[in-house]
Amino acid sequence: MMGMRRNGLRRIIIPSTAVFAARDNNQLPLPTTKDGKRIFDRLFKTDATLLIEILVTSVKNPPPPKVEEEKSALDTSSSLTQTEGATPTLEAS
Numbered sequence: 775m776m777g778m779r780r781n782g783l784r785r786i787i788i789p790s791t792a793v794f795a796a797r798d799n800n801q802l803p804l805p806t807t808k809d810g811k812r813i814f815d816r817l818f819k820t821d822a823t824l825l826i827e828i829l830v831t832s833v834k835n836p837p838p839p840k841v842e843e844e845k846s847a848l849d850t851s852s853s854l855t856q857t858e859g860a861t862p863t864l865e866a867s
Contacts, residue, residue: 778830788824793817 778784796802797818805814 778833780830780833782830784828784830786826786828788826790821790823793824 793802805811
């Protein structure tokens with residue numbers, strides 16, 4: 775989740791109307807065990823809000839973007855400048 779740091783806690787509150795709508799549209803994962811089916815069926819007998827707490831235990835930073843290196847005839851630390859009517863000069867930046 776964007777903006778979270780290690781050991782951060784985020785609470786997500788889902789109202790019962792959203793849970794019932796998701797169930798009616800077959801958007802919820804179905805349980806695979808007998809106990810899971812029993813709990814799943816009991817969940818929809820009440821009109822309760824679903825509360826989910828997420829604890830971040832570790833964060834994996836994305837790798838830095840690749841920078842394409844362009845080689846030129848000039849050194850990257852200097853630039854070629856020329857003013858009108860003058861001879862070209864090489865200046866260090």
